[in-house]
Amino acid sequence: MTIELSARVTCTDCPIRHRAVCAYCTGDELDVLEQLKSYKTFKAGEPILWRADKLTYVGSLVHGVATLSKTLEDGRTQMVGLLLPSDFIGRPGRSEIEFDVVAVTDVTLCCFQIKPFEALIASTPHVAQRLVEMALDELDVAREWMLLLGRKTAREKIATFVQMLVQRQHIAGTDLPGQALSLPLTQEQIANYLGLTLETVSRQLGIMKKNGILRFSDRRHFEVIDFPALQLATGDDSDGGVLV
């Protein structure tokens, strides 16, 4: 069930202001968005959008974590995206999506009705421009993941996944060994992201713990002890990727 948040935050104070779809907007343009937006929240585990739903709104993830996934008839599922704050949900120009969006943690969304939003794109080049950029960035990430799914070993997949978490959470200037990072997914969800089974994920993470690459303080928090070894285990060349 979704709840309309009463506590509105102004766009100027928004935590995702500089990375979201509104990144290039001027003060005037933000004023327009301000009038159109509304917040929705979802509890951990709740569906945000269902494959069969008609799309009536689009929005930016403000806090929390959500997943995009696709499922075959017999139940096999594959995650096709991990949504973190500032990521955009929705499909302007089309009323259907072909995957399910589910809240993993509690989630807050900054929403727009799809019709006014589409009008906004047409009239606000800054939004259209940012949207192209974000779509192309997502495309890069999807393609990087295709390489992972098609060609990497279980060990490389896990290492790449952990590296991506590091890159998206690491606070520059802070020592990496010692910095607590959060693991928002269960091992089953990780398996669905990496095209593996949960047993394989457990075993590979176990090996990385034993090898002194990772240390877990509890199920959902860990730190990277040996970053070079992690990097090496990804199978990528050392200049990093686009999963940031």
Next chain:
Amino acid sequence: MTIELSARVTCTDCPIRHRAVCAYCTGDELDVLEQLKSYKTFKAGEPILWRADKLTYVGSLVHGVATLSKTLEDGRTQMVGLLLPSDFIGRPGRSEIEFDVVAVTDVTLCCFQIKPFEALIASTPHVAQRLVEMALDELDVAREWMLLLGRKTAREKIATFVQMLVQRQHIAGTDLPGQALSLPLTQEQIANYLGLTLETVSRQLGIMKKNGILRFSDRRHFEVIDFPALQLATGDDSDGGVLV
């Protein structure tokens, strides 16, 4: 080596006019494009863009087939896209790409220098709008492929691949059994697209021939004899997908 084509085709007569990035352009807008465009051709096997290249132009594929692929240090490669006529190559707003683009057959590209093209996007909402649409369509295809790479069996992968070829080549109103379809890729290239080895591709295609699902007239041309069986073998639910 690239060659500038002397035989210019006017945009209005262009075979990909209605599906390419210029799809929504008015006559006036086409006149502008007409001045900016130039054709480049590539021989089968030639690289069109290399991962390390600075991007100096973008363009639409007019005829031929090209592949996008990514390669790991040790040589494992994964195709991340198959470019057919009307597909767009390039990355407005960024000067680098993270994959290689190679001509599979002889290829003709309708090219624009990247700088004027970016200016065009800013000034021509119709181009920006179509570009968002095309990027999001590609994203859908990439995600469909993630499901294939992560969760489908070899047989399902081959069936899905063939089904995609059918959907992109089938002429509506023509009988499917009997219609000659072209297979532009070698089995090794198919393997790289599907995250398999060439031996597995050969064996699975062999089985589909023996089962009377496919018939090959030569290495590069086939027809689908039993479409329902093909559909069934994809593992998808029957309502089709986005790979069109």
Next chain:
DNA sequence: GGTCATGTTTGATCTAAATCAAGGAAAAAT
């Protein structure tokens, strides 16, 4: 604080697809 549900670990076994290894068949080149 004990019960329960949800995640995680670990072991034994199986299997789909990879790998290794030749041949053969079609195109391309000379």
Next chain:
DNA sequence: ATTTTTCCTTGATTTAGATCAAACATGACC
């Protein structure tokens, strides 16, 4: 026409990861 190269097929063997099967943590909730 004949050589060469590129593709394709087929068989034998191996293996990474799936599957099957229990226990074991951990935190959530009365």
